[in-house]
Amino acid sequence: MHTTALVLFSGGQDSTTCLAHALSRYERVETIAFDYRQRHSVELDARLKVLAEIKRQFPQWGAKLGEDHLLDLAVLGEVSETSLTRDTAFELEASGLPNTFVPGRNLLFMTLAAAVAYRRGLQVIVTGVCETDYSGYPDCRDDTMKAMQLALSLGLDKRFLIETPLMWIDKAATWKLAQDLGDASGVAGGGQALVDLIVEHTHTCYLGDRSHRQAWGYGCGTCPACELRARGHAAYVAGCSSVSV
Template structure:
């Protein structure tokens, strides 16, 4: 484990970013979080963030000591210049370019740039994000090549040596549940299941076995499928 660096985690309040935050807390002596209000349709994810942070602190005295300041950034301009299913009431569908209309162009690029700026000011040298190329919808800004190129660009542009970590890049959603189990045990799995939010439509009326959500949007389907695979694997002798 590396205890020489300090991390800033892109934390939305969802399953992936919560798992990444726990992963960072198990590795780095100082961890801060950053979230973005970009006019997302599922603003409920912003409302659950404080609860998730509180519960993560309660899981471990070490995590409580390591988890520092949370930064909430207004990036509502993304919602103003985007016309996507995540920033409007449009029905989720595929576009002519082969990408779902849940893709918000430039979102992760801007997130990382703003996070790098905050990290520069705070003296943090690791950025942690939940981008994944295994279970994803084809978003080009979630790819490993994109993150590697962005790391080079940020360091050239700011004369820094920031490192971008993406612990979920090559694992599927079932393995993401397993990673949570390994890092924080069943207590962390329960926090993710009960407190985090992933549903694109912002539904939190029903607690399913895998968490809250509408159950039929792409985010819910992926989360539910991964959870079932995780539970089935745990039940095997």
């Protein structure tokens, strides 16, 4: 039986939902993030606020939260010529992939997360990768995660479970999942509280914009991450409205 987990936690909508998922399931949950000199490095500050708010608003979950880890991956930024690590416009490459794709990023993240999980005695690694609402990133695919689970378990001689709660749902369903997890937390009004927390404190915008407040949170409103989050939020709100009617 799995009782402990390590969540790849960037401080965005997806990773916060994954953190809530882990806190609803496991007895001890630790978090990990990576500073790879991303343009939207403001997420590294946002994630600390999110952790603080979860502890404050969901004390039963807060009691399960263990150590938070931040690893310096400057080398990833040095070898990446992408719009997430350089001041360049967002566009599609000749390969058909968006230039937001950072080659090897998730593979490196998962390898280092497994090393930390090994050292900390954690059984499950939780990540917010998704095939449904993604930009074609090959390192977000279910097959990639299954291959990583096998390779890491063999290479470290320890059986890890890689859990991907968002793999087969779209962004609207991710908002709904957060609501459901909050409702099941035991906190009165927890579903709306978690949704509001995600809106107010998480960060997704690739440009690192925290000056413009949208209905779905802070961001420029025009980068690919903002557009995806906005569409998902609009569909989620529309779905809630149709149910209430």
